[in-house]
Amino acid sequence: MLNMMIGFFKDYFKYREPAKKQQKWMDKYCEQKGYAVNPNWMMSTNLKSNLCEMEATFGKRYCPCFEPSGDKALDKKMSCPCEYVEDEIAEYGTCHCALFGPADLSKEQWKASSKRLMDEYQVPKNLKDGLLDTRNMPLDPRRGLPIPDMMHQVKSVLNGYKGEKLTVIVEREQEMLNLEKIVLYRGYECSWEPKEDYFEAVLHLKR
């Protein structure tokens, strides 16, 4: 929890300025659609920081909850605000990431949807002796992508990680390409190689 809070405030200060730009389009979008942004400051701030990081890392405003899939059509659908908003509001009360919901959504409904999201990310990580295996996570039914994805698993582990090296196993080459970008953006080094039916990267975390 402490590591999560440290990560949150680090990102908050890092993205304070670009987050204002995110807020502008969000306000406009909400006004057009009759939506609101999650009223919980920590939730909305964290999602805005994640959007900024997605833009800085991958060059586009992808959904803060899903790394790019490599499928151009799907990635286009996942640009925030994504194509799933209405459908997910009908199911969860808010969009998947609990960033947008109807303007008249009650506090309790915002809370319930935010908890649903947090629970999705609380699954135990497959981390042992400096090796993180990111495979075999449940799939989101609409996007067909894992939750939590490789990106969120790695970031969460890095938040409190004390080692100088982390080995990461991913299932698909696109995840490896994403990991390379994330690692470089954070100022670390990374080498990777394909194995028989997975990809393995070694992250060198000493700067």
Ligand code: SF4
């Ligand atoms: S689920 Fe919400 S935050 Fe994620 S892309 Fe869609 S609208 Fe944006």
